[in-house]
Amino acid sequence: MVKRLTRAHRRANASRQKFDESLGRHAEVLARLEELEDLRAREEEEARSQREALEAELLAERETRVAEKEAMRAELEEAKMRSEQEAERLKGEAREEFLKSLEFDVLLGKRAFSYFKDGFWGCLAQFRAHGYSEEEHPASFLDLQQALMKLGDEEEEGDEDQEEGEVGDDAEGNPPPS
Structure with a gap:
């Protein structure tokens, strides 16, 4: 029986020693786990x-x-x-x-001539439509060339009158160039 008790006692001591070792490892694992949880919490806080x-x-x-x-x-x-x-x-x-510009003057002149020409031919057509005979009553205003020349003369006279008005009394003594 002493042998049995000694064996049981050795087994109990061995078991206690293993238990103590397991408790030590368990405590180390728990400490490591706490460290890891603290580290994780810090990392989460830093990330946040x-x-x-x-x-x-x-x-x-x-x-x-x-x-x-x-x-x-x-x-x-x-x-x-x-x-x-x-x-x-x-x-x-x-x-x-x-x-x-001169271009505007030319365009304006062309347009005015167009209206004058169309108006002239329109008037002439109306005279003829109402039985006006050019042979019985010759009229110089029905001649397009003569009317254009007269219109040109009127423009020159208008220009001369403007020049005379600008120059004053000296213009009366000197006739304008033609």
């Missing part, structure tokens, strides 16, 4: 703070872009208004320059 910082930075950047976009839109509108005003000014200047 980084995410919040990035979200704040993104929001600030969006606001900056919106403000820049609005500023660019306002600048574009201002430039558009200035360019429209400049275009209107240049258009007005070009119109004034064209009205003073």
